[in-house]
Amino acid sequence: MFLDEIERIARISKNLFKDKNIKLLSQFDADGISSAAILVKAFMRENVKFDLRILKQLTSNEIKKISVTEKDILILSDFGSGQLNMLKDIIEKTNVIILDHHEPFEYKHENLYHINPLLFNEKEMSASIVCYLYAKFLNLKNVDLVDIAIIGAVADSADEKWEFKGLIKKILEEGELIGKISVNRGLRFYGRNSRPIFKSLAFTFDPLIPGISGSEPQAVQFLSELGISVKEGKEWKKLKDLTLEEQQKLASAIIMKRIKTEKDASDIFGDIYTLLERPEELQDVREFATIINSCGRTGNHQIALRLLLGDYSAIEKSWTVMEKYRGMISSGLNWIKNNPKNIIKTENATFILAKKNIHESIIGTVSMILLNSEIIDSSKPIFGMAYSGEDKIKVSARISKTLKPINLKSIISKTAISVGGEGGGHPSAAGAVIPINKEDEFIRIIGGEIIKQKMV
Ligand SMILES: [Mn+2]
Structure with a gap:
């Protein structure tokens, strides 16, 4: 049904493309840029004219700035579903295609x-x-974009605990079949192909390595206690350079640390x-996704797009x-550690008041x-x-997916509206902008809304 609908819309799109210009807007994170x-x-393969803008968020303010005539098609990716109530005027004027996965209006x-x-x-x-499936119905050649689809999926952690299921798993197999992607089981640490091992360990926060995540000196000491040398000659060893025996030694030592802190x-x-x-340097999907994410979130969209499209x-x-x-990020984390007064712990939630x-x-x-x-x-x-501009606060809500679900998206958007802001997102990761x-x-x-949901 879902695929039928995409196929139908792709077919209609091809007709629309014949005499209209595309205005494409996408979100600035790694999924949005992918x-x-x-x-x-x-669109290049369809030979259509388009222009692209990358936005932090699709707020009512940004929507006011969109100017379209009936000669344009507005295409929104990685947002739009949750803003449909604000897009009605534009939809009256011309065709709008939304390719999104956030909670829809x-x-x-x-x-x-x-x-x-x-x-x-x-x-x-x-x-x-979603965009990959649509692109493939436009033209089967677009199957070669499968690796970009997987980069976005990994970035949005659609592979909870690093394992894809359902339709994405099929797409991954498609990538393997055409020789673009290989899948292996291993230690899920950051930068395995490109970073010195101590950096891999220090940069990895999920899974947390108690005492080592976030600290390069601790990581170095940990490795030396295990008798794993960090260098091979003059070169830093990388995770992929470890022998099987070394990998096992490292894995069991980390497991011991995690058991002590009652982590799985x-x-x-x-x-x-x-x-x-x-x-x-870009072969590890997680690392590539991190690069795209950092470029996207710092306004370097061009760099991110060029890398994804093969201009290195x-x-x-x-x-x-x-x-x-x-x-x-690390100075943000340090600021929080040094300013614990700005962590508000209530019975039902934790709030970080980062201000500026x-x-x-x-x-x-x-x-x-x-x-x-x-x-x-x-x-x-x-x-x-955190403060956003002169008079707003950006709120980002997250919840551990393994918990009994509370729908953060519904809590945050309801609350945001009640204080004169707006919000949206997913049940386990949502956001809002509210007056300062x-x-x-x-x-x-928020406290009251969480209690209400828990009672349901
Ligand atoms: Mn997304």
Whole structure:
């Protein structure tokens, strides 16, 4: 049913493309940029005119700035479903195609083509997967964009615990079949192909390595205690360079550490996806996704799009961007550790009041890392709050997916509206923008909403 609908809309799109210009808008995170890259390539293959803009969020303000006539088709990827109530005027004017996976607002119109797996009770999938399926119905050649689809899916953690299921698993197999992707079981640590091992360990927050995540000196000491040398001659050894025996030694030592802190020990293994046709530094999907995410969130969309579409002249620049981005995150985390007064722990939730101290574009990532850390209670939802511009607060809410679900999206959008803001997202990861003077009121109302949901 879902695939039939995509096929139908792809067929109609081909007709629309004949005499209209495309205005494509996409989200700035790795999933949104991957979605944009897939669509850009597909539109090039269709020989249609298009322009692309990458946006942080599709707010009512941004929607006001969209100017379209009946000669345009507006295409939105990785947002749009949750903003349909604000898009009605545009939809009256011309055709709108939405390729999204966020909680949809129910709305139908003859000008609107709405592709969202949630409308068909499909399992979770990223926007990049939705765009890939659409692109493939436009032209079967677009099957070669499968690796970009997987990058977006990994970035949006559609592979909970590093294992894809359902439709995405089929797509992954498609990637293997055409020789673009290989899948192996292994230690799911960051940068296995490209980083010194101690950096891999220190940069890995999920799975958390107690005492080592976030600390390079501790990682170095840990490895030396295990008798694993960090260098091979003059070269830093990488995770992939370890012998099987060394890998086992490392794995059991980490499992021991995790057992002591009552973390699930088997959690450290997962599927490792390798992109066989990419340069070595970009072959690990997770690392590629991190690069795209850091470029997207720091306004370096061009670099991200070029790398995804196979122009590697920007690779050096992307390292610089990523180091800067990583620096922002670790200084954000340090700020929280040094300012515990700004962590508000209530009975039902944790709130981080970052104010101007953490940039709004990373507050979601920082909240996610905190949720996996020992600093806060991971059995409660976390709400990271950072100033956005002069008069707004960006709120990023996250909840551990393994918990009995509370629908954060419905809680946060209801509360945001009640204080004069707006919000949306997914049940386990949602966001909002609220007026700056409503911080206290927002926290108070959220508490009540969580209790209400728990009682249902
Ligand atoms: Mn997404």
